[in-house]
Amino acid sequence: MALDPSSRSRLTPQQAARFVGDGLFERVARALCxxxxxxxxxxxxAWAVARKVRRRLGGAGGRVVDxxxxxxxxGQLxxxxxxxxxxxxxxxxxxxxxxxxxxxxxAEAFPAELGAGRVTRVECPVADFELGPGDLVVALHACGELTDVVLARAAAARARVAVLPCCHDLGSGNQGGLEGWIEDGPLAVDLTRAAWLRAQGYQVWTARIDAAVTPKNRLLMGAWGHV
Ligand SMILES: C[S@@+](CC[C@H](N)C(=O)[O-])C[C@H]1O[C@@H](n2cnc3c(N)ncnc32)[C@H](O)[C@@H]1O
Incomplete structure (x- = not known):
């Protein structure tokens, strides 16, 4: 039986045998198992988002800031x-x-790509981390308005950005006045985010990842000045 991709249970060493082959996904999965x-x-x-983001925003060099x-x-994928x-x-x-x-x-499984100091971790609030125009900024399930903070920080730096929002709070989230037309409040919030990003001078792309992985599957991507 196939593994349920939406399960929150941990990957285990026993499950490594379920990921057969030399593909990148299978090798990553076995290392994580x-x-x-x-x-x-x-x-x-992360795999589904990384593939779509790489296709749209990759190839420009710079850091990936997760x-x-x-x-x-x-970020590592x-x-x-x-x-x-x-x-x-x-x-x-x-x-x-x-x-x-x-x-x-x-890093042990992919020493050339993920070893030798190429992956680092920083403990600090998102608002305090300095970004630059060469960065590719990503945020997967930055809850509620944290997604807006990520978009604002990335736009201030004119960095490439990709977010997969979750936990929409309709009390505080900006629905852009679309409530009269769009009954799906979280969709109105995400549409307003896309419009906001475009207004900052960004070209915007939207996509979805498979809803079988997560129902919060709307991916918003942007690159400054590509319009
Ligand atoms: C739902 S988790 C998502 C984690 C990861 N991106 C993922 O998809 O598995 C949200 C993360 O945001 C972090 N977080 C919450 N407020 C933050 C803030 N102000 N600055 C930086 N990180 C924050 C939390 O510690 C948590 O790890």
Missing amino acids: AAGKLPRKELYE LCAGHGLL LLLLDRAATAAVAVDRVLPPSAALLAGAL
């Missing part, structure tokens, strides 16, 4: 997928205790 700490959903989510990173898997990227930084107010262990397992 061996570490035994990562919720399965995070692997499938904000509200948790285990920071998205982008560094693996995008040969032009130079480093990955995982930024979180409080990094999970297993973040270093998981990064160690991936």
